[in-house]
Amino acid sequence: MNEAFFSVENLCISFGGLMAVDHVSFSVSKGFIFSIIGPNGAGKTTIFNCISGLYKPSSGSIIFQGEDITGLKPHRIATKGIARTFQNIELFSRMTTMENLMLGRHIHMKTGVLSGATFFRRGSRAAKEEIRHREYVEKIIDLLDLQSARNQFVGSLPYGTQKLVELGRALALEPKLLLLDEPSAGMNSEEKQDLVFWIKDIQDELGVTILLIEHDMKMVMDISDRVLAINFGRPIIEGVPDVVQRHPDVLKAYLGEEETIGNAS
Amino acid sequence: MDMKRDYYEDIQLLDSKVLWFWFLMLVAALATFPFIAPTYYVYMANYMAINVIVTIGLNILVGYTGQISLGHAGFFAIGAYGTVMLMSLLHFPFLLALVAAALIAAFFGFILGLPALRLEGPYLAIATLGFGMAITQVIGRWELFGGRMGVEAPALSFFGIPVMTDLGRYFVTATIAFIMVLGARNLMKTRVGRAFIAIRDSDIAAETMGVNLVYYKTLAFAVSAFYTGIAGGLFAFLLGFISPSTFNFILSIYFLAFVIVGGLGSIFGSVMGGIVMTWLLLELDKIQELPLIGGMLISFSENFMTVAGLPNISSIIFGLIIVLLVIFEPLGLYGFWIRTKIYWKTWPF
Amino acid sequence: MFLQLLLSGIAFGSLYALIALAMVIIYKTSEVPNFGQGEMAMLSTFVAFMLLDTYGHSFFVSFLGALVFAALLGVFLEFVFLRRAKDPNILSLILITLGFEMILYGVASWKWGADQRDLSFPVSDFDLVNIGPAVISYLNLATLLVALVLMVLLFLFFRYTKVGIAMKATQQNPMAARINGIRVNRILSVTWAMSSTIGAMAGMLLAPVATLDPNLMLEPLLKGFASAVLGGMTTLVGAALGGYMLGIIENLFGGYVSLEFKSIVAFGIIVLVLCFRPSGLFAKHYVRKV
Incomplete structure (x- = not known):
């Protein structure tokens, strides 16, 4: 396998002794949609914050197009071609x-x-x-x-x-890598359908690689090329959607009981 | 609704023939005004123009970038003293001295912007306040600057033409103010202005969209200080004499009051705020001369207060205006203006 | 020399500490640095002066009267103005208190003009007590003691009384406090009354040393505010310590380096401290979460 387009290696960050992200590694190929799933508080947004430079990781490295961007200031990371959205909208409300x-x-x-x-x-x-x-x-x-x-x-x-x-x-921003933090939260099912359509468009036509955090399992399974499941800041499994979906630890982390995710959403 | 055919129409200042007409009318009115108005009103207009520049400068920082400053009297002082000193000691021509002094103010603004990067709310307030105090203290104790006694402004000449009267000063001051208003408006419509506003609304999002916070926050301080410095330089010639006590903490609050009254984050509001508040400030100084109220106030003062303290009533009124506006009309005069416009557009419904 | 400077530094520091405490008490509940604090204290001091001088009441009656006035003034300002702010952000709150400052200053200078007066105080500023090689005036000693007693009382108040604990709860989480049956609005009133009273105490202790005129509290307020910022706006102990530190540093600087630039050094130090500890020396710094 040749060098990955974007990769995270052994990323760790702790807040006051608590490991929010604990040795997470993954790599994303160019043009893929890569999803991160996990229950609330699993550390998904924290990973995004590390990637976009808002948090400084305690250890580990983030490599984008062969360049180490760990610990760079957010605006430097933006100029490299990484853009993001936020879980709780951060717009410029009076513009x-x-x-x-x-x-x-x-x-x-x-x-x-x-x-x-x-x-x-x-x-x-x-x-x-x-x-x-x-x-x-x-x-x-x-x-x-x-x-x-x-x-x-x-x-x-x-x-x-x-x-x-x-x-x-x-x-x-014409990003090469786009981080979407729960883009469908608060949308109705019609809006969600449109969103899936647009995300596909962005991937296919603009050729943007996408990192996605999403709670809507159906959406994740539909559009993702690869999925990473984490819990308590630690990775559970990474793979194609079908495999991740059936992994017993993922089911346990998500539902606390034996049930297929497809039915839950 | 009118259709736009061209993206330029979105950003240009005057996008229709009607507006061009009114714009030219305004210029003509401003140019003829000093010839027909009494001298006192020309003096007042000069004062207004200066305060409009300060108000816009402070608004760029407070209203657009969302930082607070209680030390703008300091930049005002740097502009005033800088201009006078550069002219009388180094014999700079007026315009060069004015710009150089404003650049010095901008440099100090940049310096003050550095700690401001990490400070918020009350902490930033105290840091800027300390800066303002320090500037007047240093000026007041440094013999070079005339110490507590102050200094006199040198004779003013503009490209070789001596400017001695309020009328002459009007053309210098009003022209500069006019250019600076347009400049601020343009700035706020383009990349730098958008970065300022973005920082105000969400600094985190601004950062992740590639806005360098360090650069733009300090830049906002510098631009704001530059405007205030220019106003300060003009102010020195308006008074003809400056002393450190002019540039006190209260002056900084007055500047803030101008911004609030005009409306945070609006250039047009700042123009209105600067004009209206200057008028009020000068009129309140002679409140006892008002026909009916004046007499009442004097007799009230004689019975319950002191007549000597009567001019302080302006402080009360200013304070009330600030408090009431912040509570009831946070958008200031600009808010009034917008609502009136909407009212007339939809009248009589 | 050193001991002397230290001692008078502490005396002045206790005034700063009182003002800082007054500000922090309000800041913790209302989240607003109260720029009107100084003028509230100044006006209260003038009320004491009026009761004492114009109406000839005894000192303690006047003193108590002024304190009651201060408490009422605090409640009034909070209830009539601050509570009405629709969408309070830090900037508009600061502006409202700056508005108070101007209004109260205007009222005081209208009523009493710019004349300088003396507040006759039963404790002398001229009689001195020897402490080792240094001396301290009775007045400074009294200031020191009053400040200490007040701080102990405040500590006990927040630790053991029901109102104090309710106030602490409100400061930490107004919503949770409300849900638990605390009347947050009433707590706000109490807060402003307390803070205003403490400020007035500082004003009356300062008036005999300085001269009583409407500018009485202008600089002390800024110093008190600076102390609070130095210690951290969110901690009572920090604010008090900040006050003492500022008093001492200022006095030492005045004694050894330059008397002229004494009052600037305070702000210089604060800017420096804030560069390294953006929330003051003794407060935790919180970072906003995305």
Whole structure:
């Protein structure tokens, strides 16, 4: 097997003596959808926070495209092409959808204080750049069907739409690796269907590799190429969905009793 | 609703012929105003222009980036003293001195921004407050700066043309203020401004989207200090004389009051806030001259308070305005403006 | 020399400690650094002055009267203004208290002008007691003792009384406190009354040393606030220790280095401390969770 696109090796992090993530390793091939499942408090989001640089791991390493990105500052990691969404929406609530997505273009833009403050003509560099990136953002708005929310402040949008705006903002960064933290939480079944469709689109058409944390087992089993199950910060098993789904420890961790996951969701 | 055909229309300042017309009318009105208004009102307009610049500067920090500062009088002082000193000691021409002094203020803003990276709420408040106090203390005790007695502003000339009157100063001050307002508006509509707002709304999300928090938080302090420094430099010439006691803690609070009254996170609000509050500030100084209320206040003061203390009523009114606005209209004048606009759009329903 | 500076540092430090305690008590329940604290104390001190000087009451009547006034003022401000804030974030709360500051300052200077007055105090500032090679005035000694007694009382209050324990519960988790039958609003009123009273005590102890005018508490408030921040806004013990530390450091700096820049050094130290311990010396630093 050649070098993995993205891999985590022996990742550990502890908070006040408690091991929140305990020797977790996995690797993701380019273009795959890789899901992490586990009960609440198993340490899934903590792994994401380590990857995106919000937490510093106690030990272990995170390798992205052959480069060690462990412990880099979050904004450095973003410039490497890793974007994420949050479990409890972290949008810029007093900006419009458009502006939120434009912020996603931040790393691709150059306008500084002086050129930003002094654009008074259509032909100026800042205005040109602004227009070019607005065109790109407009494509994402079309892709995610967000036209109606385009100029609304995101704080006033319905929950499901806010989740989409967050997804759109992450896409605006043109990520190579996209971390989705419970994207379907709070959505109704119709919205969930759309979401599955879009995630597939992002994988197939944009060629983005996706790391997914999700509680909806049906969705996980449908779209994932590989699944990692963890509990108490420790990995249980990693493999293709069918295998992980049937693993007795996974069933025990999830349900506390013998029952197939398919029926539970 | 009008259809937009071009992305540029989203970001340009004046997107219709009607707006262009009003814009030109505004410029014309601002240009003719000082010739027909009495001198006192020209002086007041200068004062307003200066406070508008400060208010925008502070709003960039407080309203847009979500940081607090109780030390902006310090940057104001740096701007004022810097300009005067650079002109009288190093014989800089006015405009160069003004910009240089504002850059010094910006540098101090950057320095102050460093500890601010890790501080929140009350901790940031006390750090900025300490900074403001320290600046006035140092200036007040340093002989170079004229010590407690203060210094006089040198004669002002603009590209070789001597500027001696309020009318002359008006053209300098108002032009600079006008440019700075437009600059702030542009800045907030582009990449840097969006990064500021993003930090205010969710610093964690901003970080993970590639916004360098260290850089942009210190930048916000620097830009804010730059604006305040420019205003300070202009202020030195408005008064003609500056002393450390002018730049006290209360002044910092007044600046905050301007921002709150205008509306947090709104350039237009800041313009309104700066204008209205300056008017109020100057009018309240002579409250006893008001026709009916003045007499009542004086007799009330004679019986229950002191007449000498009457001017302090402005402090009471300012305080009340701050408290009531924060409680009932957190968006300030800008909030009023938006609601009035909506009211008239949908009138009579 | 050193002992002397240390001693007067502690005396001043106990004033800072009192103000810091007053602020921290409010900060812990209302989550707002109360910038109005100083002017609340100043106004109360003026009330004592008025009772004493204008109406000729005895010292203790005036003193008690001022304390009662302070308590009522605290309850009033919290009930009438702070509780009305719709969507309180830290910035708007700070602004409201800054508004109090301006209102109270305005009222005091309207009523009493900028004249400097003396608050006649039964304990002398001039008679001295010898402690080893150093001396301390009776007044400073009294300040020290009052501060210590108050701190002990506060400790006992929070440890053993029902109200004190309810207050602690409210500070830690208002929602849980409410569910457990504590009337959180009433606790808030008590908090403000207590804090205002402690502040007033500091004001009246300070007035004889300084001169009584509307600017009386401007600098002490900032120092008290700085002490609270130095120790950590969330710990009573820390705030008190911060007050003593600030008093001592300031005095030593004034004695050995430069009297002129004495009051700046306080803020310099605080900025330095905050760089390394962003929540003060004695408080735990919490990081927001995603």
